[in-house]
Amino acid sequence: MAVVEREHVEALDAADPLAPFRDRFVHEDGDRLYVDGNSLGRLPREAAGALAARVEEWGARLVTAWADWIDLPLEVGDVLAPLLGARPGEVLVADSTTVNLYKLAHAALDLRGGAIVGRADDFPTDRYVLQGIAAQRGRELRLVEDVRDGLAPPVALACLSHVDYRTGELEDLAGVTAAARDAGALTLWDLSHSAGAVPVGLDAAGADLAVGCTYKYLNAGPGAPAFLYVRRELQERLRSPIQGWFGQREQFAMGAAYDPAEGIGRFLAGTPPVLGLAAVEAGARLLAEAGIERLREKSVALTSLVVDLHDAWLAPLGFELGTPREPERRGAHVSLRHVDAWPICRALIERASVVPDFRRPDAIRYGLPPVYTRFVDAWDAVDRLRRLVEAGVHREVDAGPARVT
Numbered sequence: 001m002a003v004v005e006r007e008h009v010e011a012l013d014a015a016d017p018l019a020p021f022r023d024r025f026v027h028e029d030g031d032r033l034y035v036d037g038n039s040l041g042r043l044p045r046e047a048a049g050a051l052a053a054r055v056e057e058w059g060a061r062l063v064t065a066w067a068d069w070i071d072l073p074l075e076v077g078d079v080l081a082p083l084l085g086a087r088p089g090e091v092l093v094a095d096s097t098t099v100n101l102y103k104l105a106h107a108a109l110d111l112r113g114g115a116i117v118g119r120a121d122d123f124p125t126d127r128y129v130l131q132g133i134a135a136q137r138g139r140e141l142r143l144v145e146d147v148r149d150g151l152a153p154p155v156a157l158a159c160l161s162h163v164d165y166r167t168g169e170l171e172d173l174a175g176v177t178a179a180a181r182d183a184g185a186l187t188l189w190d191l192s193h194s195a196g197a198v199p200v201g202l203d204a205a206g207a208d209l210a211v212g213c214t215y216k217y218l219n220a221g222p223g224a225p226a227f228l229y230v231r232r233e234l235q236e237r238l239r240s241p242i243q244g245w246f247g248q249r250e251q252f253a254m255g256a257a258y259d260p261a262e263g264i265g266r267f268l269a270g271t272p273p274v275l276g277l278a279a280v281e282a283g284a285r286l287l288a289e290a291g292i293e294r295l296r297e298k299s300v301a302l303t304s305l306v307v308d309l310h311d312a313w314l315a316p317l318g319f320e321l322g323t324p325r326e327p328e329r330r331g332a333h334v335s336l337r338h339v340d341a342w343p344i345c346r347a348l349i350e351r352a353s354v355v356p357d358f359r360r361p362d363a364i365r366y367g368l369p370p371v372y373t374r375f376v377d378a379w380d381a382v383d384r385l386r387r388l389v390e391a392g393v394h395r396e397v398d399a400g401p402a403r404v405t
């Protein structure tokens, strides 16, 4: 198999229309290669500036600034909406992905009877939340390989990730949404690994509900608030199971009884994380400027490069591709499987200055956010991996038991 030369990928970088965006992020000193933006994205310089400005505002204005802060969850949601293919008033930035999933799954079950369908190997928090809700509400929970196989009526809710956190497989959002609708179920998508990297097209697909993280491809920082989406036509019929005062109509009337606000605001619970919202807004604006279609085009080229290099260099070393080969079935990370994946991952970090992450049982994930990853970064990260395994360096490290990377 013909190997892609480094000169070739240097030429790809030189011709890349998104190349100027790289300098709008903070890069660590030295030769470290960061391929874990699917876990925690880099810091955008604009986010650092926006956070500093917000902190200053806090110091200068104190409680009087709340007039400007109070609508931020909805305003930042509207900034995020175009990246998700949503309309204004359909996206809210609040709480964590876990909490948002809990709120929307409960709300969906109020509307529909029947089982909950999820994926047996979906991200743990999604499965745990569904397990808890199913037990609490006495609903059947079907955890299956392919959600389409679990849709026998009566079914209330289909909940699944758009991009699989381990394999990087991209699910057919429109197809699954249509199949669920035909079965009488609402859909709840976890967009954590697609928001900001893959065009989502929620409205075009007629998707009902969605949640997702902002600290991955949206680059809003560790613990930044998550987002939730509720299709406009459903909003008035759904209620949050958390009857908090921020979701209350006429919040400051301090009324005796809970009466949910109109629109997406009813899915708020408590006081919004004003600092974190500044970073979400900066991250979303930056990606909107880059353009989600251009980002996807570059992302496909980056993952295709890693797949080609895997075939040429890594397969002979005992690696297996854990990600679909067809570009249209992939998100923005590539999963490289090997029996020694954990010690290899540790050796990459400690001895080769490459930062990927490891997912049980045997996958090294190379996340390649297109907004700041160069083609040479992807090439070098695979080149260092093959050299390290060829030399057996991973057999020299004391990896210990696998835990967070």
Ligand SMILES: Cc1ncc(COP(=O)(O)O)c(C=O)c1O
Pocket (backbone or CB within 6 Å): 096, 097, 098, 099, 123, 125, 126, 161, 165, 190, 192, 193, 213, 226
């Ligand atoms: C698919 C998916 N859902 C949810 C989460 C986590 O959500 P939270 O921010 O609530 O911890 C992650 C974290 O990596 C994830 O990959």
